[in-house]
Amino acid sequence: MKFISPKVDYALKKIFGSEQSKDILISFLNAIIYGGNKTIQSLTIVNPYNPGQAMSIKDTYLDIKAVLANGSVVIIEMQIARVTAFSKRVVYNLAKAYSNQLGIGENYLTLNPVIAVTITDFVLFNASQDVINQFVFQEKNHKFEYPDPELQLIFVELPKFHKSLSELTSLSDKWIYFLKEAAHLDNIPDSLGEVAEIEVALNIANQAKMTSEELDIVERRGIMLQDEKGRITYAAEQGEAKGREKGRLQEAIALVMRLLKKRFGELPEAISTKIESLPLQELENLTEEILDLNRLEDLERWLDEHSPS
Known part of the structure; x- marks a missing residue:
């Protein structure tokens, strides 16, 4: 057996x-919200994925949204790489899901809790x-x-999970292991x-x-997400x-x-300005030349010769 990775947004939506x-x-x-207690008995999935109609790359999206029996709204998102303002985006999505419950003039009492x-x-x-x-x-x-208890933010950080099947x-534990390791399994372990x-x-x-259409979409989505993760990592390394x-x-x-x-x-300010505009290599050269410069005029001449044009 080979399993698709739940980390791919399309796969997450399908599963x-x-x-x-x-x-x-x-x-x-x-498991994730209530520690394994059977608190949730029923729910409605909003805009469910239809397995009989494969979504295209354009149509896929990360969020899964469900409404619990008590009216509470749950939104689920998988994020494979850190992006700028990610933590703000999570809060924004939470607040948006909360505020979108109300139409103009509707009573605040109709608002239900939202869990992200x-x-x-x-x-x-x-x-x-x-x-x-x-x-x-x-x-x-x-x-x-x-x-x-209107708003809750719950985060599951997969890299922090290190338990083996026997542990x-x-x-x-079992659901997080599924999320992290499903793509590496070749059968269904007894413990799962x-x-x-x-x-x-x-x-x-x-x-x-x-x-074959679904597998093609999963593969392309996986490549796209890995490429995006690579670009983000490269940009971070370049920034560092x-x-x-x-x-x-x-x-x-x-x-x-x-x-x-x-x-x-x-x-003089003019000399200081020229020094601050020097590239690193010229600054290092200047440290070696300082003892040979006897007057400010010598320094000015050196700067005129080595400053960027």
Whole structure:
């Protein structure tokens, strides 16, 4: 057996957002939100994925949205790479899902709680080693919760999960293992198969049961998401390199200015400006030339010869 990765947005939608996926989604949400307790008994999936009509690349999207029996709204998103303002976007989506419940002039009493479950394939919170972190409104000093538990943010950080199959004990363990490792399995392990909903999820993810069109979309989506992750990583590395280069430049400027002030005293503003415009290599050259410069005129002449035109 080979299974598609739930980390791919299309696959996530197919596994958790199909009309026949209600029991799967209920089990998953009870595991992640309620610690395995069977708090959620029923739900309605909004805009469910239709397995008989494969979505195109253009039509796929990350979010799964469901309404629980008590009216609470749950939105689920998988994010494989950190992007700019990601944490703000998560809060925005939460607030939008909450505010969109009301039409103009409608009563605030009709508002229902919203829970955002965000699964990340990167570490978001270095301050915590927990795989699941939950945020609610609470009083800052005394830590008691806001009277109405209207908004919750729940994050599942996959890289923090390191348990093997033999170490899986809780329902949340098994679902997180499924999310992280399904694509690497070649059969349905007993420890996962004993949870009926996970067994069904793996059967949905079984490539042998998918059409060639669906497999093509999954492959293209996977490549697209990996390319995007690669671009983000490359941009971050380039940014770090530029940051290091800028730091070296500032240090070199400070060193040259300090040496020149010791030799000539306070420098005219025009000379200081020219020094600050020098590239790193010329600043390093200047540190070697300082002892050969006897007058400010010598320094000015050197700068005229080496400053960028």
